[in-house]
């Protein structure tokens with residue numbers, strides 16, 4: 336359904352998107368997550384045929400975004416991360432304008448527009464001026480606009496950005512409804528929890544590169560290159576620190592205060608190496624009371640991995 340191949344975008348000497356490869360099946364809700372400047376909007380603009388890639392391409396429903404933009408546009412509904420100025424338009428006129436530009440006959444537009452406004456909870460605003468709507472309402476109207484030609488695929492660039500918590504929940508509800516309508520949805524956010532519950536698959540983008548891809552559990556495993564082991568010793572804290580510091584897989588030993596018996600080891604070894612380390616520690620005579628692995632959640636890992644962002 337969506338096939339991204341070696342997609343690269345350079346602005347002068349700066350590479351905003353670096354050889355992205357990705358395949359998204361029909362009916363999938365795919366979340367693109369990444370810090371500011373990671374390349375999410377660049378990817379979406381290319382998929383929406385608004386920006387030409389420097390190298391590579393993407394296929395939407397089999398159509399090449401660089402060679403068949405007209406066909407691609409029929410298949411997609413695009414919500415950009417900005418909302419234009421529509422001084423003179425009322426809500427129904429705005430949707431009618433877009434419906435006309437997609438060649439939808441007047442009689443059909445009269446039926447579709449109220450249905451779309453109901454879907455995005457804007458029925459009461461049908462006669463309101465677009466520029467006077469709240470930000471959340473504008474985002475929902477933009478979504479209705481993107482749906483006017485009943486596209487199979489929705490490309491939503493941070494549709495919940497700048498919304499208050501209530502409006503975010505409302506937006507999520509609408510997206511769930513669209514998912515139930517079997518739309519393929521690509522959505523971006525720099526807030527991971529917002530996406531992780533809604534999406535079937537996630538891609539983590541950083542500095543224009545896909546650094547992890549899969550379902551939430553797979554992402555967790557891919558990003559968790561190093562774990563934190565918690566070791567408590569009965570005494571001989573200094574001896575324990577120097578023992579662990581000598582292991583090549585221990586990157587760092589954290590320890591607060593002289594009396595504290597807890598050591599936190601940043602560890603990059605395999606499970607087998609971890610077993611050997613524990614065995615050697617006991618043979619070495621260290622009085623180990625407990626050993627466990629610190630539980631981290633996806634958000635912690637994401638914050639750690641993307642802390643070098645813009």
Ligand SMILES: Nc1ncnc2c1ncn2[C@@H]1O[C@H](COP(=O)(O)OP(=O)(O)OP(=O)(O)O)[C@@H](O)[C@H]1O
Pocket residue numbers: 346349351369370371372373374375376377378416525
């Ligand atoms: N027209 C342009 N000219 C030069 N650099 C650009 C241009 N557009 C984007 N960039 C740069 O490309 C990088 C990726 O930008 P992009 O907007 O795709 O990121 P993003 O992940 O969508 O970020 P955000 O979450 O802030 O919207 C950024 O460093 C940005 O400054």
